[in-house]
Amino acid sequence: MFKFDEAKFLANEKKAIEFIPKVEKIVDEVCEKGYSNIFFVGIGGTITYEWQVESIIKSMSTLDLYVENAAEFLTVGNKKFTKDSIVVIQSASGDTKEVVQAVDYAHEVGAKVIGFVEKEGSPLAKSVDYLILEEAGGTWYFWYTLAGRFMKNHGDFADYDKFMAELKTMPELLVDVKKKADAPADAYAKKHRDDAIQYLVGSGNLWGEAYCYAMCIMEEMQWMRTKSISGADFFHGTLEVIGRDDSVILFKGEDAARKLMDRVENFVNTICANVTVFDTADYELKGISKEFRGMMSPIVMANVTERISKYLEEYGKHPLAIRRYYRRLDY
Amino acid sequence: MFKFDEAKFLANEKKAIEFIPKVEKIVDEVCEKGYSNIFFVGIGGTITYEWQVESIIKSMSTLDLYVENAAEFLTVGNKKFTKDSIVVIQSASGDTKEVVQAVDYAHEVGAKVIGFVEKEGSPLAKSVDYLILEEAGGTWYFWYTLAGRFMKNHGDFADYDKFMAELKTMPELLVDVKKKADAPADAYAKKHRDDAIQYLVGSGNLWGEAYCYAMCIMEEMQWMRTKSISGADFFHGTLEVIGRDDSVILFKGEDAARKLMDRVENFVNTICANVTVFDTADYELKGISKEFRGMMSPIVMANVTERISKYLEEYGKHPLAIRRYYRRLDY
Numbered sequence: 001m002f003k004f005d006e007a008k009f010l011a012n013e014k015k016a017i018e019f020i021p022k023v024e025k026i027v028d029e030v031c032e033k034g035y036s037n038i039f040f041v042g043i044g045g046t047i048t049y050e051w052q053v054e055s056i057i058k059s060m061s062t063l064d065l066y067v068e069n070a071a072e073f074l075t076v077g078n079k080k081f082t083k084d085s086i087v088v089i090q091s092a093s094g095d096t097k098e099v100v101q102a103v104d105y106a107h108e109v110g111a112k113v114i115g116f117v118e119k120e121g122s123p124l125a126k127s128v129d130y131l132i133l134e135e136a137g138g139t140w141y142f143w144y145t146l147a148g149r150f151m152k153n154h155g156d157f158a159d160y161d162k163f164m165a166e167l168k169t170m171p172e173l174l175v176d177v178k179k180k181a182d183a184p185a186d187a188y189a190k191k192h193r194d195d196a197i198q199y200l201v202g203s204g205n206l207w208g209e210a211y212c213y214a215m216c217i218m219e220e221m222q223w224m225r226t227k228s229i230s231g232a233d234f235f236h237g238t239l240e241v242i243g244r245d246d247s248v249i250l251f252k253g254e255d256a257a258r259k260l261m262d263r264v265e266n267f268v269n270t271i272c273a274n275v276t277v278f279d280t281a282d283y284e285l286k287g288i289s290k291e292f293r294g295m296m297s298p299i300v301m302a303n304v305t306e307r308i309s310k311y312l313e314e315y316g317k318h319p320l321a322i323r324r325y326y327r328r329l330d331y
Numbered sequence: 332m333f334k335f336d337e338a339k340f341l342a343n344e345k346k347a348i349e350f351i352p353k354v355e356k357i358v359d360e361v362c363e364k365g366y367s368n369i370f371f372v373g374i375g376g377t378i379t380y381e382w383q384v385e386s387i388i389k390s391m392s393t394l395d396l397y398v399e400n401a402a403e404f405l406t407v408g409n410k411k412f413t414k415d416s417i418v419v420i421q422s423a424s425g426d427t428k429e430v431v432q433a434v435d436y437a438h439e440v441g442a443k444v445i446g447f448v449e450k451e452g453s454p455l456a457k458s459v460d461y462l463i464l465e466e467a468g469g470t471w472y473f474w475y476t477l478a479g480r481f482m483k484n485h486g487d488f489a490d491y492d493k494f495m496a497e498l499k500t501m502p503e504l505l506v507d508v509k510k511k512a513d514a515p516a517d518a519y520a521k522k523h524r525d526d527a528i529q530y531l532v533g534s535g536n537l538w539g540e541a542y543c544y545a546m547c548i549m550e551e552m553q554w555m556r557t558k559s560i561s562g563a564d565f566f567h568g569t570l571e572v573i574g575r576d577d578s579v580i581l582f583k584g585e586d587a588a589r590k591l592m593d594r595v596e597n598f599v600n601t602i603c604a605n606v607t608v609f610d611t612a613d614y615e616l617k618g619i620s621k622e623f624r625g626m627m628s629p630i631v632m633a634n635v636t637e638r639i640s641k642y643l644e645e646y647g648k649h650p651l652a653i654r655r656y657y658r659r660l661d662y
Contacts, residue, residue, distance in 0.1 A: 044567025062410045071563035075587040076535045079393045215568035232402035236375025237546035256406040267662045331598045
């Protein structure tokens with residue numbers, strides 16, 4: 001498959017599976033010591049993962065969870081935040097400046113921080129109180145374990161062990177996802193790479209993916225014009241601007257918000273001739289129980305969109321790593 | 332001034348001032364009876380007002396507040412919602428379908444609903460438990476009073492009476508705001524009405540305004556392409572797509588998030604030659620205390636952007652009331 005090293009992918013996924021017990025131990029320790037509430041703090045891509053996990057948590061649990069953009073957290077603040085709060089952050093670079101500052105602020109207040117960091121020796125790898133360090137990545141395994149374990153310990157997720165056993169089978173299943181997504185990803189990118197604008201629509205635990213893919217990949221890494229909109233708000237403004245030739249992309253998942261995407265899909269095909277649907281239901285995920293498919297939608301869709309990115313950079317002749325401003329000009 | 336009936340505007344604002352004691356009485360009654368938490372439920376424009384109020388509340392108060400998109404609330408749900416929750420909704424039409432359903436759902440659960448409705452005899456005017464009905468509008472007076480009173484009763488807003496006294500002087504001050512905003516609004520619209528895309532940036536209690544103005548006015552009422560982005564996330568993706576000739580609009584307020592907008596302004600002017608700044612600090616607001624100016628930013632900016640809309644429809648020869656799909660095609 002184009003730009004895909006299956007052996008390397010599987011090896012990295014397996015490394016992620018290996019850190020799962022460590023995440024469980026951290027959460028158990030935090031729960032034993034006690035905490036008043038949980039703050040997921042992120043910015044850019046990381047806050048969008050946190051939104052996806054938040055969507056899962058709020059549908060299943062009464063955990064006291066707040067999701068804060070690091071820069072807003074540092075300025076506007078949140079009066080619910082105290083020394084008894086527990087902060088969770090994630091960073092690939094380990095030095096995202098607003099997150100570094102947010103961790104420092106949390107420490108000033110007296111709160112503890114759990115961090116998934118992908119760069120050894122980085123400022124965040126050094127400053128968090130409970131560190132999961134894995135340079136090979138594994139974002140979703142971190143977040144699913146963390147959220148699931150907090151919910152289990154809170155009495156809201158009786159099927160935790162069953163879910164985790166199935167989660168650990170995802171590496172091989174995701175190879176199948178990538179292979180099946182490859183042709184539609186190629187077709188989409190080939191047809192729409194240079195369209196005037198892309199409208200990305202997602203709902204429930206995939207709203208974060210729609211927002212993230214628009215901002216972090218298309219805008220940041222491909223310099224494509226985008227608008228991301230939730231399937232709920234789509235009908236309260238954005239629908240009016242869409243014409244026959246606009247590129248509209250729907251990220252359909254299998255959580256309870258799927259019906260919001262169904263109605264977008266039904267409607268938008270009546271006014272637009274350029275709708276592309278990426279649907280987690282198209283992937284078999286052998287062995288994953290029906291009741292967990294909705295929770296798995298974020299990790300499945302992330303692997304679908306990864307295939308899109310490979311073809312956008314190819315047809316755009318624009319490597320994903322190019323930046324003209326970020327980390328080149330100061331802000 | 333172009334398309335502005337000052338006498339009518341003032342008369343409507345005064346009607347809004349008159350319903351303030353009724354809002355206070357409703358909140359006092361709810362607080363006396365007791366509630367477990369507060370749910371602001373909205374969709375489209377209304378949820379963006381709620382986000383702006385949420386930003387103010389979380390910076391000042393530990394009130395247990397959740398803001399839910401009505402359609403997501405009805406599908407994904409929120410486990411924190413119980414019969415002891417109090418719901419707050421707003422609707423101009425009184426029949427926004429997702430909000431009608433959300434109120435029905437709240438009643439099934441056993442929760443009470445406070446509603447600001449602008450249409451007599453409408454489904455929502457009939458179904459909410461505590462009704463503020465005002466066909467002349469007055470959105471911000473409703474939200475400020477409601478939020479302020481809940482915070483006061485919770486012990487988080489000692490200066491409530493002072494704030495409300497100043498809020499009641501806003502009608503005349505907003506006339507001055509509109510007059511001063513008129514020329515810059517005209518200039519912006521004349522120059523940028525037909526640009527390929529508009530980037531709208533806001534932070535803190537004006538993030539909702541940036542999102543709303545992009546979606547509810549530019550997309551819905553003017554069929555203009557937009558992307559709204561928070562000043563925090565701006566540096567984590569969207570900055571890369573912006574070129575010299577793109578139209579970028581900054582909504583600057585005076586809350587603690589202002590510094591996030593300062594850094595966007597400083598940066599974006601180095602890479603873009605088409606930046607327009609609308610700044611609440613440009614307006615005198617005589618008699619408004621320094622400590623309340625930040626809270627007032629949403630109502631001030633709403634009156635600034637109202638002037639922009641008048642010129643967009645004029646230069647675009649596209650009346651704001653035209654819809655091609657909404658309430659014409661089913662969804």
